[in-house]
Amino acid sequence: MGDVNRGHRPLSPHLMIYRPQLTSMSSIMVRITGIASLVAAPLFIWWLIAAATSSASFDVINGLLSSWFGALILAGVSWALWFHMLGRLRHVIWDLGYGWSLKTSETMGWGMFIGATVLTLLTIIIL
């Protein structure tokens, strides 16, 4: 072990020097969509509390969510939730010991981006 250059080896994982790849981007998006959904959660709880309180307080949050800006937030949150669900499902598949090849991992990465977008469009069409 004497010839090993300790202390000057590149550190890994180091996000700044990594080339962006589908696997890393789809993975980091799982975390981002998870945190974004938690940040959006108070909006839903506000809506629920207002629905249990009075018609006047309900109108405030309902008006906000029914505006074009509210619709944009709702569409974004549903994309985030769908993406997060698919991303966590990929973790479960990996944890069960399947899908470890690079090709399958990348296919699942595309599946998460395309799947979340298709499911969000379906959600908007159905609702």
Next chain:
Amino acid sequence: MRYLTDRKRAEGFGSSRGGTDHHWRMIVSSILLVPLIPLFIFLAGSLIGGSYESVAECLSSPLAAIALGLSLTVIILHLMEEANEAIEDYVHGTAGKLSLIAVKAISYTLIVAGLFALAKLAL
């Protein structure tokens, strides 16, 4: 000859600390998200935008109230773990500890507030 066993040297480091427990909980709640996120999106999505009366009427049904209460609880608990995992990775020391507590406090408050509203609507 060393009297220190491999196990003794490894204890308290890496996943021998508590990582396996957290990992397993994430796997369990990840599986739970597969039925609960579609349930939440379609149930909450069909209610949001509706009138005050129609929301109150739908959520007076036990089935709708239980489905919404269950999905919001499990989803927020999962998102709390997700946020705490990010904090453990990137925020260290006192700031990290306080952030972990803050995220837990906010998440539990959201869950209890949501369940209170649902109980009030349903009963």
